[in-house]
Amino acid sequence: MASSHLLQSPNFSSNLKLPSKPNTLKATPRFLSIKAAAAAASSSNTPANTASKGNNIRDEARRQYLTNPPQNQNFSAKYVPFNTDPVTNTESYSLDEIVYRSQSGGLLDVQHDMSALKAFPGSYWRALFDSRVGKTTWPYGSGVWSKKEWVLPEISSDDIVSAFEGNSNLFWAERFGKQFLDMNDLWVKHCGISHTGSFKDLGMTVLVSQVNRLRKMNKPVFGVGCASTGDTSAALSAYCASAGIPSIVFLPANKISIAQLVQPIANGAFVLSIDTDFDGCMQLIREVTSELPIYLANSLNSLRLEGQKTAAIEILQQFDWEVPDWVIVPGGNLGNIYAFYKGFNMCKELGLVDKIPRLVCAQAANANPLYLYYKSGWDEFKAVKANSTFASAIQIGDPVSIDRAVYALKQSNGIVEEATEEELMDATAQADSTGMFICPHTGVALTALMKLRKSGVIGPTDRTVVVSTAHGLKFTQSKIDYHSNNIKEMACRFANPPVSVKADFGSVMDVLKKYLSKTPK
Ligand SMILES: Cc1ncc(COP(=O)(O)O)c(C=O)c1O
Numbered sequence: 001m002a003s004s005h006l007l008q009s010p011n012f013s014s015n016l017k018l019p020s021k022p023n024t025l026k027a028t029p030r031f032l033s034i035k036a037a038a039a040a041a042s043s044s045n046t047p048a049n050t051a052s053k054g055n056n057i058r059d060e061a062r063r064q065y066l067t068n069p070p071q072n073q074n075f076s077a078k079y080v081p082f083n084t085d086p087v088t089n090t091e092s093y094s095l096d097e098i099v100y101r102s103q104s105g106g107l108l109d110v111q112h113d114m115s116a117l118k119a120f121p122g123s124y125w126r127a128l129f130d131s132r133v134g135k136t137t138w139p140y141g142s143g144v145w146s147k148k149e150w151v152l153p154e155i156s157s158d159d160i161v162s163a164f165e166g167n168s169n170l171f172w173a174e175r176f177g178k179q180f181l182d183m184n185d186l187w188v189k190h191c192g193i194s195h196t197g198s199f200k201d202l203g204m205t206v207l208v209s210q211v212n213r214l215r216k217m218n219k220p221v222f223g224v225g226c227a228s229t230g231d232t233s234a235a236l237s238a239y240c241a242s243a244g245i246p247s248i249v250f251l252p253a254n255k256i257s258i259a260q261l262v263q264p265i266a267n268g269a270f271v272l273s274i275d276t277d278f279d280g281c282m283q284l285i286r287e288v289t290s291e292l293p294i295y296l297a298n299s300l301n302s303l304r305l306e307g308q309k310t311a312a313i314e315i316l317q318q319f320d321w322e323v324p325d326w327v328i329v330p331g332g333n334l335g336n337i338y339a340f341y342k343g344f345n346m347c348k349e350l351g352l353v354d355k356i357p358r359l360v361c362a363q364a365a366n367a368n369p370l371y372l373y374y375k376s377g378w379d380e381f382k383a384v385k386a387n388s389t390f391a392s393a394i395q396i397g398d399p400v401s402i403d404r405a406v407y408a409l410k411q412s413n414g415i416v417e418e419a420t421e422e423e424l425m426d427a428t429a430q431a432d433s434t435g436m437f438i439c440p441h442t443g444v445a446l447t448a449l450m451k452l453r454k455s456g457v458i459g460p461t462d463r464t465v466v467v468s469t470a471h472g473l474k475f476t477q478s479k480i481d482y483h484s485n486n487i488k489e490m491a492c493r494f495a496n497p498p499v500s501v502k503a504d505f506g507s508v509m510d511v512l513k514k515y516l517s518k519t520p521k
């Protein structure tokens with residue numbers, strides 16, 4: 001592409017000129033003015049401006065699009081079979097087709113036209129993405145849609161269903177790092193501080209937006225369905241409710257938390273509580289979605305991972321495009337570990353950074369098919385019967401994205417670790433005692449970190465990011481059980497139960513004096 005081309009985003013009122021030398025990693029002085037232009041352009045759509053024009057942000061985006069249509073935006077994406085040679089296998093599908101599997105029954109992947117994206121240097125993309133953070137411009141106020149060109153480049157902003165998800169806190173876990181791990185550069189990416197309380201929002205905004213588009217195109221999509229351990233169903237039902245699209249969720253009876261169960265109920269989903277486990281629900285939803293006009297929303301559908309990969313890009317952005325040494329992700333159905341790899345790898349391929357972090361996937365020992373496969377030297381994969389775990393959202397024995405996970409780990413020189421119930425609950429309590437309030441799945445990831453620190457694989461100064469996947473408030477019962485010392489065969493070493501005390505001054509004083517005498521000054 002010639003360097004004189006202009007890239008004009010729908011919501012940007014001024015053109016962003018390409019640097020004269022595309023594909024260079026160095027930011028040129030000229031480029032800095034591009035950044036300023038981008039910032040100025042996006043700030044012209046502030047709510048105050050929008051309101052004064054008598055529009056809402058969606059109307060304003062539409063108006064911008066009509067008066068200033070995008071030019072030379074040749075970005076596109078399609079489905080291709082996952083990890084096959086494009087020379088010998090030319091199979092591909094439009095994203096507007098309803099397809100979840102390749103002809104041979106394998107996984108699909110969303111493939112972007114990388115040559116069109118590569119026409120712009122990494123410095124361009126860094127500045128463009130940075131310019132969109134912290135704004136309410138539709139749809140770029142979302143951490144996912146601020147990377148729209150890399151997610152679903154062809155969807156109209158008008159079809160997007162978004163809760164301005166993403167842009168989640170990257171928390172410096174200073175005290176936890178220093179106190180328990182002798183680390184000074186430990187970070188927790190709080191993906192669970194999100195609209196429905198988990199990272200699933202990142203993928204679901206993409207999937208439901210595409211469904212919205214398909215329905216407008218009169219494609220046969222009556223509603224959207226998923227099997228779930230509680231978080232996918234919460235995200236699906238919220239995004240569908242927001243767009244007025246029916247959602248159907250299959251939940252394993254008595255295996256998800258009350259907080260998770262109530263989410264789809266409140267959002268008006270059709271909820272089936274099925275007497276099986278997650279793997280059984282997954283099997284059923286796959287059969288049902290191949291018979292009925294119900295679109296599959298689990299991460300078998302590769303659209304979801306396009307949204308989830310933006311968390312990786314966001315981490316780089318939050319470190320001002322410096323690459324951390326390690327990223328640790330709890331794994332269940334195993335879509336997310338691949339999504340992280342894909343996000344990091346796209347940034348490398350497109351010149352935003354020059355390497356990717358090493359990835360660690362952490363599993364509960366009670367549901368550890370990936371760990372066993374890794375320990376066998378990737379010899380033979382065997383699904384397992386997942387046993388009950390406090391990390392209930394990853395109680396999965398037959399993960400649909402196993403091939404994606406193995407690919408991500410091999411490409412990133414990755415590691416798989418596991419956590420017993422006691423280890424994950426202790427790690428959760430320790431993290432909470434330093435001011436976090438994490439879910440048990442994050443406890444699994446922290447356990448993996450503790451083990452890798454102990455063995456010296458992760459060093460004291462390694463910059464490490466632990467991905468926190470859900471909000472701790474969804475899992476209060478496990479915390480209540482732990483802090484009440486009410487878990488069979490678990491010492492609950494860090495339990496902090498409340499003290500019952502009589503309602504008189506003397507009793508309260510006695511208890512407080514005892515407490516103060518024991519507390520380190
Ligand atoms: C809270 C939470 N953490 C981690 C995971 C694991 O993600 P994945 O299934 O993509 O491996 C899930 C869902 O499976 C989840 O709900």
Ligand SMILES: N[C@@H](CCOP(=O)(O)O)C(=O)O
Pocket residue numbers: 226227228229230231232233297298299300332333335393394
């Ligand atoms: N933890 C998930 C399990 C399903 O994963 P998905 O990413 O394939 O939808 C959930 O919350 O349901």
